[in-house]
Amino acid sequence: MIFLILMSYGPLVMTKRTKRTIFFSILGVLAIVLTAGIYLYNKGPVCVKCAAGKQVTAVILYQTFAGDSTRAKREYTSQILEVSGIVKQVSQNLQNQAIILIQTNEPGAAVNCTMEGPADKIRKGDTVALKGICTGMDTGAVELGIPGDVYLTRCYLAK
Amino acid sequence: MPCKRTLFSLLLSLSFVTAAPAQNYITKNGTISFYSRSTLEDIDAVNNQVVSVLNIQKGDIAFSVLVKGFLFKKALMQEHFNEDYMESDKYQKAIFKGNIADMGKVNFTKSGIYPVMVSGDLTLHGVTRKISTGGTIQVRDSKIAATSEFNIRLADYNISIPKMVEKNISPTIRLTVDCMYEPKN
Numbered sequence: 001m002i003f004l005i006l007m008s009y010g011p012l013v014m015t016k017r018t019k020r021t022i023f024f025s026i027l028g029v030l031a032i033v034l035t036a037g038i039y040l041y042n043k044g045p046v047c048v049k050c051a052a053g054k055q056v057t058a059v060i061l062y063q064t065f066a067g068d069s070t071r072a073k074r075e076y077t078s079q080i081l082e083v084s085g086i087v088k089q090v091s092q093n094l095q096n097q098a099i100i101l102i103q104t105n106e107p108g109a110a111v112n113c114t115m116e117g118p119a120d121k122i123r124k125g126d127t128v129a130l131k132g133i134c135t136g137m138d139t140g141a142v143e144l145g146i147p148g149d150v151y152l153t154r155c156y157l158a159k
Numbered sequence: 160m161p162c163k164r165t166l167f168s169l170l171l172s173l174s175f176v177t178a179a180p181a182q183n184y185i186t187k188n189g190t191i192s193f194y195s196r197s198t199l200e201d202i203d204a205v206n207n208q209v210v211s212v213l214n215i216q217k218g219d220i221a222f223s224v225l226v227k228g229f230l231f232k233k234a235l236m237q238e239h240f241n242e243d244y245m246e247s248d249k250y251q252k253a254i255f256k257g258n259i260a261d262m263g264k265v266n267f268t269k270s271g272i273y274p275v276m277v278s279g280d281l282t283l284h285g286v287t288r289k290i291s292t293g294g295t296i297q298v299r300d301s302k303i304a305a306t307s308e309f310n311i312r313l314a315d316y317n318i319s320i321p322k323m324v325e326k327n328i329s330p331t332i333r334l335t336v337d338c339m340y341e342p343k344n
Contacts, residue, residue, distance in 0.1 A: 043234050073248075078227060093188045093207050094337055112187060114207050135228040136251060141185065141212045141221070144343060149187055151208045153228055 046133075048154045049117060051080045053131040058085030058111040062104035065137040065150050076134045082158050083111050084129040090122055098122070100130060100155070109140070112149035117156035129159035181342035184213045184303050189338030191224055191253075195329040202236060202328065204229040211338045213305060218262035220277065220305070222255040222336065244318050245284055254282045255290075265296050272297045277307060286316045294336070303340045308333065 014022075056076070061083055065072040085102040088110050093099050098119035101110035113130050122128060132155030140148035189209035195202040206228040213220045226247035231237040241247040257279015265273040278291035294307030310331050313320065320328050 041233070041235055044232065045230070045234050045237065091188075094190050094339055095205075095207060097207065099188050112208065114188070135208060136225045138187075138208070138210050138223055138225060138252070140187075140210060144183055144185070144212060146185060146212075146343070148210070151225060151228060153208065153230065 045154070046080070048080055048132060049156045051131075053080045053082030053158065055082045055084070055129075058083050058102040059105050061111055061134075062106060062109060062137075062150050066106065069137070073136065077136050079134055080131060081134050081152065082129050082131045083113070083152060084127070084159070085111065087122060087124050087126045087128055090119070090124055100128070101149075102128070102130070104150075106147050108145075109147040110149050111152060113152040113155040115156070116154040119157065122157065128157060130155045131158040132156065182214055182216045183343040184215065184340035185343045186211050186338045186340050189222070189336070191222070191337075192335045193229075194333040194335070196333075197327055197329045199327045202231070204231045204237070204240065206230070209336070209338060211305075211340070212343075213303065213338075213340055215262065215265070215267055215303070218259035220255075220257055220259055220279070222253075222338075224253050226251060226253055244313075244320070250283075250285045252282075256280050257290075259294075259296070265298065267298055267303070270298050270300070281311070283311070283316045284318050288315055301342060305336070305338050305340070307336045310334070 054076075061072075061076065061081070064076070083102060085104075087100055088103040089099075089101040091099045091101075093114065098115040100113045100115060100119060100122055102113065104110055113132055115130075116132075130152065132152035135151045135153055137150045138148040140146040187210050188207055189211045190205060190207050191209050192203060192205040206224055208225060208228040210223045211221065226245050227241060229237070229240065231240065257277050259275045259277050261275050265275065273296045275294055275296055276291065277294050278289065280287050281290045290309065290311070292307055292309035294305060297304040297306070310333055312331050313328075314330060320330070
């Protein structure tokens with residue numbers, strides 16, 4: 001590009017210094033582009049712990065998914081949410097991550113939170129606010145009368 | 160006296176009802192992970208939000224997983240996986256519905272690891288295909304665990320890899336399923 005601009009001015013006699021400046025400018029731009037590319041390629045997942053979450057209660061979140069899934073997907077899916085409510089159950093998955101179920105108004109259904117942060121202080125019956133990424137709502141097992149949960153992943157205790 | 164006998168029979172039948180093992184076992188936090196090994200790089204992701212139901216009498220087994228729940232080590236990989244390959248806004252779930260043919264080999268009253276064969280329909284990226292694979296059922300106390308590993312070809316599910324990155328992604332992906340069930344009463 002720089003070369004073309006220079007050429008448009010007609011034949012130029014470039015000094016050795018000018019040539020060196022152009023060479024190092026191009027090298028510098030390439031280095032910046034390459035560094036940015038490598039950074040973006042290797043960039044880790046979003047920091048849920050440091051991000052601000054959209055506040056919503058577990059009851060409202062569940063009701064929205066159950067009643068208007070299109071709106072729920074638009075407003076909540078893939079977003080970092082801060083979901084508040086009463087802890088229904090605390091357990092562990094096969095990776096030894098804590099699973100916190102937050103109560104909803106639907107019997108047997110919960111906001112199902114897989115913890116990335118510590119959860120050793122969370123007990124059944126506690127009122128909590130958990131921050132995590134909403135991945136959506138599963139349908140559960142309808143034939144067995146088991147309602148689906150709304151899922152949050154990579155969760156941290158916010159309050 | 161007849162009254163006592165009736166009461167005894169009633170209590171006896173009730174005890175049988177309560178002692179009968181559950182037929183359906185469920186988990187809402189099972190694990191599915193996948194692994195792609197290629198010349199340029201290895202890619203793996205895990206989803207710990209698998210819903211699965213196992214009927215130990217009929218051998219019916221079903222899995223359902225939200226595609227957006229797969230977590231990658233790199234943000235860009237996760238973005239490409241959801242937007243370009245799996246189109247997770249359009250095809251939100253991956254579903255398997257099948258049957259364990261040799262469920263009779265599993266003794267649910269005795270702890271142990273039992274090899275089984277599973278076959279059924281796997282729906283991924285809007286495409287349903289029959290698959291058949293081996294797995295194990297592990298019985299431990301009142302809990303049941305199921306594991307399986309199998310390969311799928313991305314082309315079978317209309318998942319196309321652009322030429323530019325075809326050396327980064329294997330055309331065959333290794334899937335591992337790991338679920339710990341609890342009785343559904």
